[in-house]
Amino acid sequence: GENVEQHPSTLSVQEGDSAVIKCTYSDSASNYFPWYKQELGKGPQLIIDIRSNVGEKKDQRIAVTLNKTAKHFSLHITETQPEDSAVYFCAASEGNEKLTFGTGTRLTIIP
């Protein structure tokens, strides 16, 4: 089955700086890669996703890149703000299937 690895497990950045979180996956058939943000006591919330037919997608301060050959994808958050502090999860899926999640990255934005 699919295996998703995520790094780093914790990340602290100064407010205004950029944050990058990286994930690798094992199943070459996976074609959908969402990123979720989870705040304490809440369910995961989708922040951005990418499908295997594109290499990059951007939404304001958030971007995701995908390298299918290397089987890795990354989340980039620019101009970080205190409200970006949360746990972030990457995931992978093969069309209408379960999501396989990474182990999460606890992002702390230092004011």
Next chain:
Amino acid sequence: GAGVSQTPSNKVTEKGKYVELRCDPISGHTALYWYRQSLGQGPEFLIYFQGTGAADDSGLPNDRFFAVRPEGSVSTLKIQRTERGDSAVYLCASSPYRRGRQETQYFGPGTRLLVL
């Protein structure tokens, strides 16, 4: 519009008891998923419904776990003879269905289960 709702938000039970966890998906979403999230971990897949039928139950850890979705909307996750190791947050997600294409899964707030 209303999102995915889950009840109860918290459940404390004793070892050996039976529990039911309920999920109300977003109206019109035919796909429904259950995940379990242990402390400090990512969600782990349990079961996926397409309409009323379980399309994939490969994530259920053993036969103490069972889920139903009799009318293709609300789903109930049932755990028999609970064990302390069942303590976790149980998350439900729903999505629209499009053949061969993964649509966004929208998650509920979860039910925090504590087995004493």
